[in-house]
Amino acid sequence: MSDLPAKILYCRCAFARAVPEATKNAVLGRLCESGISFESVADLCEMSARKDPRLAEVLAGDEPIRIAACFPRAVKWLFHHAGTPLPDDGRVEVLNMRDTSADAIADALLAGTTSHSPSNSPTP
């Protein structure tokens, strides 16, 4: 497994209520409290339908990738549908916000990051 810091991708599922509001809000809250960089998208399904080229950008490189979205089977084939299949080398971890607690998701997303704790209060 790569020692590179993980890329994080968060899906808001903005076009439907498939992901519980409380879970997706809490996960986003934890990401925003942390000091890390992360990518967030309105809706992976919509990007897949449009075959959005940014999905390929997300997969580019050798870093581990953590995706907070929905069922891994759905996410796998959504990327495939977009023409950018997920690599099967074990560097992609899909976390399911539909049936997992927000804390468990956020802990997994932030695991091993160097800026895990709440940070970034404004400079006076």
Next chain:
Amino acid sequence: MKNEIHPVQVILYEGGGSTPWEVDCRLSVTASLLDQGYSVLRVTEAAGNGAAMRTTRGIPVIVLGRFTGPMPEVVDGAGELRIATRDTASLGAEEILSLVTTVREDLGADLNRPGQTGAWKPWFPVIDYDRCTNCMQCLSFCLFDVYGVDEDKRIQVQNNDNCKTNCPACSRVCPEVAIMFPKYASGPINGELVKQEDLARESMKIDISSLLGGDIYSSLKNRSEKAKSRFSKERSPDKALDERKRCLTQLQQSGMIPAEVLAELDLSSLPSPEAIQRKAKELAALREAQV
């Protein structure tokens, strides 16, 4: 497909030469932008997603930051990106959201906005090729040309936009539980792992052949041919529509198409008798090629 619409990428820049945002403001702005259809990349100097800002050709970019010095000029040497940079040092969350709207309009960028009238809800079938056996049941079943085949005669989803929102009917006719609608409420259609009991349930599905005496297109073809001879002297578009409506009602009564989906269908948008006959011929040729 709404190919002409691209989500605008907003970059919350909190790296060198800027001060970080308050957590509440960052969360509020990020959540609101996502709910409006934007994508948001937060860039810090810490690990994760790289301090380097990744952008994608053709997608408009708005860079927001609380810059401590002169506002950096962000340019795209290749001239392929529309980039706007704005200093948000004195702005609250609401003002930032207004600013983003204004800048997006200035960039001439459009959004597919969730919840807005006219927005396209991303509802379309996603095929699990680990399960699909290329039986073509879905292609036979769908009246709206959502499915097609690639150059290797492999089934694929070709026309996402043709899919009728909230209709999961094709996934219900798939004998291998290989068709997902990720926004569907329950499994395995929503992408949950397929369990043994799901397979058992699927094996009890109504066989389309028994439902309509053949595949949908053959059935509709027969119906349209009968209708053609019946109305040959006084062909009426209304009668043709009635014919299609009867066929769809039969499907709805079988439980395959939700009543609310059927109620919203624009029957005049259904395939014409000629299109149905052409499709039936194409399917027959495909099946012959598979034998």
